[in-house]
Amino acid sequence: MKQNVLLVIGFTWPEPTSTAAGNRMLQLLDFFKKEGYEIVFTSTASKSERSLDLDALGIQSRDIALNDSGFDGFIKEINPTVVLFDRFLTEEQFGWRISENVPNAIKILDTEDLHSLRKVREVSHKKKVPFLIRTWLQEDITKREVASILRCDLSLMVSTFEIQLLTETLKIDANLLLHLPFLLEKITSIEQEVWPDFDERVNFVCIGNGKHAPNVDAVLWLYQEIWPLIRKALPKAEVFIHGAYMPQQINQLHKPEIGFLVKGWVEDVNKIFTNTRINLAPLRFGAGIKGKLTTAMENGTPSITTPIGAEGMHDSLPWSGAIAETSQDFAREAVQLYTNKKDWQKAQQNGEALINQLYNKHKLSERFSLVLYNLQQNLEEYRIKNFMGNLVQHQTLQSTKYLSKWIEEKNKKK
Structure with missing residues (x-):
């Protein structure tokens, strides 16, 4: 045959x-x-x-x-x-x-x-x-x-x-x-046991390919409006910007003095996510579903995103983190989840349920x-x-x- x-x-x-x-x-x-x-x-x-x-x-x-x-x-x-x-x-x-x-x-x-x-x-x-x-x-x-x-x-x-x-x-x-x-792949209890917990994780991450217009806009919005509000509430916090093919307008935003660190492409994003407490995805336009959000869930990292970011991704199940539309709401949700261990753990559990039920x-x-x-x-x-x-x-x-x-x-x- x-x-x-x-x-x-x-x-x-x-x-x-x-x-x-x-x-x-x-x-x-x-x-x-x-x-x-x-x-x-x-x-x-x-x-x-x-x-x-x-x-x-x-x-x-x-x-x-x-x-x-x-x-x-x-x-x-x-x-x-x-x-x-x-x-x-x-x-x-x-x-x-x-x-x-x-x-x-x-x-x-x-x-x-x-x-x-x-x-x-x-x-x-x-x-x-x-x-x-x-x-x-x-x-x-x-x-x-x-x-x-x-x-x-x-x-x-x-x-x-x-x-x-x-x-x-x-x-x-x-x-x-x-x-x-x-x-x-289904997230197992064995994988969860080896995840760093809330107290072992630190800082924020924002990931996206620089050739994709929604990602570039997301980083610009984060830098201009959202990050100053987060940094004001968390003066020692840092956000790491990762992604291939970053344009110059993003690279020039690298400002260690305000905790905004443009790091570019990384071969294994899983290592980044497992050591980071919160994933930020402030997407103002786009379509489809977002790999950065499912990858965060696969590594036990809650995400703050927008209605566009979460669109078509979670059915009737609760989101793994928070969904916000304005820069003020986005920053407030990010700070709240970053500082509240109980809510963070619940968001992590929501992410596990989403992967295992909808992306099996x-x-x-x-x-x-x-x-x-x-x-x-x-x-x-x-x-x-x-x-x-x-x-x-x-x-x-x-x-x-x-x-x-x-x-x-x-x-x-x-």
Whole structure:
């Protein structure tokens, strides 16, 4: 019997030590390896020194190019069972080639987050106007992203809020979506016993990749408005800013005299979290769910964040720390939790419950495996029922296809 083959078309080469998206991809690759798939990872992006060593994991890798018909012969040769698009932009670029050359391959979109939601929220924040769903609905990027979801057989969603937005506001068939947040190991009592306790931990941490606009804004807000209030209440406290690719506007905020320490990238954030008392994530815009918050929970570190930060992450369970909207409330909650051992321990317990109940790797993997099996057995029926997807496929991919071929011919002449 022929081994199942997974083709991943990556928006970037995964960097698990730098980004939550890289960790997410590593979790998906691990899932498909355990399902017995042969995996081929491709991307048009350039690799970096922090890119995951796929060869060491037994995963084939290949560079690909946009508007290159050579890709058609490549995918026919490997004949994938499943194609995983890493974010909707890769589906836009390569989806029509998959449909045309390997039509029986299951097309799965890993959204990471709703990019359109994040972008529109960012614009609204910069304009200092309230974010409105109607504004999101009117944007071209929203229509492009939703069209991509409709064209795929299944879209993996990390946020319950975003599933609700798609199914209730846009009336997208729930069968096209699968709630699959981060796949995390259960926190055991043995792990909890080795965690440093409240009295052994000190200071605050704020973590985020500097290429991600919400993270940069979060550090700026922390520095300008929140940290002065915390520092006033806790004159000896320090906050450590960690993250890869920090821009100069963040690096220049390094001010040891006020306890604001910009340290940049660190290989193992777990060591940072286990020795820190409180995680700060003052996110004013964004989408999806936040790896920095689940990683904090995995290490027994409570977090102070915003409604955007906690959105779609905790269902009806209590948060592992506190959720605040204003700089005054954020600082007050941070100081209160930092100085109250009993409340801190309760927040830590809440984090354990969240990981074990909502991010349980084994339960989530079983559900994904079952959905994947049903798709393999009933793919034609699934596609017949997805009439809107067929319509979008017919209308938009024809134009994408011919535009791509025109660009390819133009490049040949050059």
